[in-house]
Amino acid sequence: MKNYKYLLFIITLVWSCNDDFLERYPESDLNGETFFSSEESMKVYNNSIYHAAGNAFRHRLFLGNYNSAFTSGYRGIFWEDIKSDNMVQNNSRTRYLEQISAGQFETRSTRTLHGWYWFQLYDINYFLENYEKAVAVLPSIRNQYAGEARLFRAAFYFDKVKRYGDVPWFDTTLNVGDTELFGARDSREMVMNNVLADINFAIEHLPARGGVDVGRVDKGVALALKSRICLHEGTFRKYHGIGSDANTWLQAAADAAKTLIDEGDYSLYTSGGTDVAYNNLFKQVDLSGNKESILYRKYVNGINGHRLSGYYRSRQLGLTKDMVDDYLCTDGKPIGLSGVFLGDDNLANELVNRDPRLRQTIVFPDGVPEAADEDWKTTYVDFPVGLRGYGSTSYVTSTGYAPHKIFDKEDQRKGFGKEENDAHIIRFGEVLLNYAEAKAELGTLLQGDLDISINLLRDRVGMPHLNVSPELDPKYASEGLSPIIVEIRRERRIELALEGFRYDDLMRWAKGEYLAKRKLGMRFDAAVAATLPEAEVKVITIDGKVYLDPYQGTIYENRVFDPAKHYYYPIPTDEIALNPALTQNPGW
């Protein structure tokens, strides 16, 4: 009896008389105070910045193919051209792009509308606040990882400025109670100066190509990104008449591009020759060794496989007539001037004697580059147009110009979520275009500049060289632009077709009104219609010519572009409700 009572006592004592019982700490978690201690710690931390950049839904700065099978069918770099005057696709999944294209979108309230996501910035700023705690690491190594982080911050803010203009600048993480969170937007000038500082820091401290692990950003990425950012900012300021130092930015763009060209780490991809090299560049399962690739998004079946080609074929895509008309003829002249153009009254004629990149971008009646593969033609694109499948509208093109650039049959056959072709983020071809354009806008373009840039792109596909003083294309006669600017812009549109550049380009050139033009398909005059009796299509007659009119009867038929409003996206109403100091963009 006595023993029981003692036992009871002991149990009570043991259980209750220790002070540590309520001291419980996470056993496997890392502490921010001590974490940054080695190069490896900085590297794995920065992996989270890449991880955030990889969230294509939140952050579009380095948009690739989408890393989930289903979503890759309507989000990702390829679909972005639907926003522009390049491509047509009337499908509810890509409605968000079509609405922007037609000026048919509203402020809505969604807090993250049109990319109002700021998560990656927090990741970046947290690093920049803490990485110097790794005192044992050489300053040059520390700066290398700070350069990596600042490159992403530059890209992050560049993306925000493109969308919204003025945005608040933060270079520290903020917590509850910090009044900065409720401050006003900072000026575009201020933010872009900071962006420039960030990217310059990255250029200074990042190693050159080969000096970092495969797939990480290096000095080349920083330079190329700088040329992109500065060209955007320079032309935007020039054509929108804001800021006084447009030329400084244009010069910086040209210099960055020139440095990259001169360093010689990159070159155009030409394997397979002029007939296929351009097309093949976009069907690479692994871009790591590709000399043209400066930055790419990697996809691996089983980890982040996508379904781009699988959805590509079923989305009723089509290039616009306007886009196809911009392809030069083989004599190096636009269709309005060329002597070899056969006219556009039917496809068979229209596609003859054109820039070889056209055949490498859209499906021709006589087949695709894999001409021997009849199966491809009939199975994946019911050519030419509007032929309804039985019980399905899939597998047809909406304009007659069915694209196949970036489509890869082999990848497609791997199945749902198993496609693994890599996606270009920055390729050398763009840098060449950036260089030529910056020089031309500065008015310092020489034939030698063209020969080390655009003419290399022309050589790849076997097109005649561009001359510094070309003949003015009558199509652009009323634009008030110099002929060389017209040609450089054309080159950019053709070379970078379906790579998501066009919308941003129109914005910085202040050519938003192009978006208001009706998006037409191929000619569909009676003679053509007679050859395609089963086609169920909508047509429109303009100047006596009949065209496919894919958006007829939809809201995208009524196209609006209000220059006072549509060059910027609206700030989400709900965010302004939280922080009234943000204020809405004009017109919204």
Add this chain to the structure above:
Amino acid sequence: MKFKLKKRGSIYLDRLFKTIMKTFVFLFCTVLLAMSPKKGFSQDADIVIKKVRSVTIKQIFKLINKQTGYKFIYRHDLVKNTPDITLNKGVIKASELLDRSLSSTNFTYMFTENKTVVVTENPEKLGKTELEEARLNVNGTVTDVAGVPLPGVNILVKGTARGTETDFDGNYVIKADKGEVLVFSYIGFKTQNRTVNGDKIDVVLTEDADILNEVILVGYGTQKKVNLTGAISQISAETLEERPIVSLSEGLQGVIPGLNITSQNGAPGSSSNFNIRGIASISGNSAPLILVDGVEMNPDLINDADVKSVTVLKDAAASAIYGSRAAFGVVLIETKSGKKNKKTTVSFTSNTSFKRPTRLPEVVGSSYEQAKLINQALVNAGEGERYTQEFLDRLQAYDTDPINNPEWEVVGEPGNGQFRFYGFTDWAKELIKDNAMTQKYTLSASGGGEKTSFYASVGYLDQGGLFKNANDSYKRLNTSLKLTNQTFSWLQTGLKMGFNSTNLDTPHNYKSDETVFNNLVFSSPLSPVRYPNDGSEYAGRYFTNPVGYQKLAGRDESANNHILLNIDLKADVNEYLSIVTNFTSNMYRYNASRYQKKIPFIDFKYETVFGQSNDDFYQLRNSKRNYYAFNALTQYERTFGKLYTKNMVGYNQELTDNVSFNATRKELINPETPGLSLGTGEEQVADSRYQLGLRGAFFRSNFIYDDKYLLEIVGRYDGTSRFSEKDRFVFSPSFSLAWRISQENFMESLKPVLSELKFRFSYGALANQSIGSNYYAYIPSLGSGTSNRWIFEDERELYISPPNLVSPTLTWETSTTTNYGVDFGLFSNKLTGTFEVYTRETKDMLLPFGNLPQTAGASPPLVNGASLETKGFELSLNWKQRVNNKLNYSIGVNLADSQAEITKYENPNFALYGGSQTASFNQKYYEGYQLGQIWGYETVGVFQTDQEAADAPSQSYIDGSAWVAGDIQYADLNGDGEINIGDSNLENPGDRKIIGNTTPRYTYGITGDISYGGFFMNVFFQGVGKRDYWPTTQAFFPYASQYFQVQKHFVTESWSPENRNAYFGRPLARNDKNREIQSRFIQDASYIRLKNLTIGYNLPQSVLDKLKASKLKIFLSGQNLWEHSNIRQPLDPEINLGNSGTLGYAYQRTYSLGLNITL
């Protein structure tokens, strides 16, 4: 990082409380020590008497106890009238002192081995032979006033352990001495004492006018109902018996006012949410503490047949004793135990039930109609037609004449051509069974002897699901053993052991956001199930469709094994003081496997495709959770004249330790033998671990004066490991008062009518630390993962991510409840009732900071940042009557209501969120917001002409496309000529306003029981009086997608020039513009549902005798048999939605046959 949050309490106060707690623990330990004797065991121990004085015999016992540790056991009443004894100063032997003290009395004493002195009446006064002769076989019948025999009446010889009970006919036999007193007790009847003076005693028990004498479980003890001061409801197991429920939570729905139980869906093994008195905290956790025999546990783990009673502690005063875990009320579940001195009975219950879905979507039964309607809806939306005229013709041909027209055909070569299907697939028929069977068995035995009693049971449940092509089932095995042993006269030892095992086994769900039931709507009837039997190699192969997935899927299995061990010791130190300690160990082992098997489907072009199964994997998950709890409490109970008092101090400590692990392997080699090592693809492993410690000390004091004035005071001091040291502890006080006005003399005249009337008031504060799985919320830790988004080479890269924002001052949220209650009984308590009104204020709610803009770039940290006030009432009324010796009936009604309002929230600009589209609306809180409010547009109606649409205020903000006849017209509430959301804040909400509230109001239950002879019938209705619901599901709105099934209501209720009064707008596929959140489509989700109807028969004694059984009952029962609700198809009024607003597993009507036999 800066924080400007209010800091609570001071460190000195904390230290003070810590000191108090430590002192308490020390004292507690010392009390236990003090119980031990200072000297060895000896009858000859010396007793020191320090001065001359006159004492009572009880004081002598105490004196000896104090100096030797001997405990005395004696009948209190025997020593009451003994004369005082005068003690002289000096030393005397214990035995001598006792001899002298007892010499003048009729008593003798005996030292026993366990240091106890037993004092009894001197048997020498009666000769031994006399004693035996005097013992009679007393027998008789116990009936009620109407002469109805009462079976199971307890009969006990007063002051002894001898007892029996009446048989089914009310007869009993018991051995008793002349002059002994028999005590007849029976629940609901007044206890009677009868002195034995012959061998025949018939007893007529009268119904207890004082039904409130019922004993109710309260925290760490019991209390007579009449003495309750807090808001407490209790039901007994009878409420649950005979119902074909598969879990306790299913049985408790609607039974107790204020206890809200909502089931997630009708899937086998699906869990339910418990809630007491509505939403108490918007931090996501308003779950009450659920204790099974004092141990926190998932109520669905146990066998409902083992349950004896369920008690709900509703106000803070009642639940305060449980402290931090009980901020949202407490549900106490007591399981059955054996009784001492009761013959062993064995009982077997079996129940077999069949289940059918309550509501399934009604579809248009023709592919031709379907295709036409889809085309129309697409064209209306400006999208291309999905079906060509040629195809429509073939559909029509087959539809009108299926004999002479093909159901399918192949264009081109089979194997290389195009397969075409013209038939109609009824997915409900293909996917869902008409009936699912559930079987339930319980075998239990209980009984007890002089010292030990036991209850043992084994239960088995096998719940089949409704899937047609593959088994989906839930199985549960429960075994439990409860032993109570009177180890010593002063010590009772209890042991409870249990093993509960559940197993859920279903086909793998390939689209995690879609359920099989969803596919009833989200599939087109124009898709065939299998390739027809054309003799080719393709015959019988599945096309990519839900049937194929269901039939050929891998399996997802999960098993929960739970072992419970509970030991408790109850020591009676003396007649006033008792000590209880118990230790519980709960071990949970969860093992699950998921197998996404690769399924080779065929497509219309004869290619093998794998659909969603392409990315195959096999996953194993397990977790080990151990929970230990220790409680120690001591209670002092005493009556001083008219004052009764009960005081308790106690200590509670809990530790949860969880370790979990999962591993996945992709690309399996052989689909028939999934295994982590049998794959070629990526491997993923992850683990996690947490620990949670809780500790508290508490006290409770009850004072009752003259049976009229009642006071209870409770305090509890709690600590948790979830918060940092300086914010870790909290003290929660509460008190409650009651006045039994009916006991007052001035109420005497009303007694015939008003038999009982009690007013109650309580006020209490409780603290809550339950913030879900956030075990270390105050510590900023870096995260980690492997990226599947941005990869550098061929494998996932490790990344370390920044810590989330953290508030370093996190501390307890508190909820304060003020409760007013009245209990009454009328007409000799035939009618009893309770009415409660309460206000509950939850302060410093732990929830994500409400005013963090996106620009912060991080998820809002948890802060103590909001307050909420809940107001409500509960009413319960019961009428019970025995009409005559055969007919009994009772009717019970309960009604509860509550509504919560935000009183503080970090939203200074009164920003409103969302309201943008249909699928999900993300409402933002603000001060004055009533929980559940729906913001939306007000609907004017449907445009009848294009002109009307053109003339109306612009709706282009909602959708830029043309608004035409058949579209919805939204009201321009602010008259600015435009429909929009303004500034999306309270000041300028644009054209939105509050259009409804999803909070279920006026929840009620109605029970009726009637018995006539052996027949009985129980009915139970349950319902919600008022509730708005915004249908988020695409299954509700017509033509949300061209891939969906067209339901009948799409046709009958969509606008067309011929159907201008239609409910919905014109058919419009893939366009949400007519589906903005708006007043027109708010559903009235109020309902009344016949939850249970049971008809049964108790076999008469004559038959039972032949069967040698004491009870045999057969019954037919139905669950969810009928409902009435205004909610539209295909929604169930209990709102049953899966993820992303899809249709969930249907609720079911259950028909069952049951048998209960007791031997």
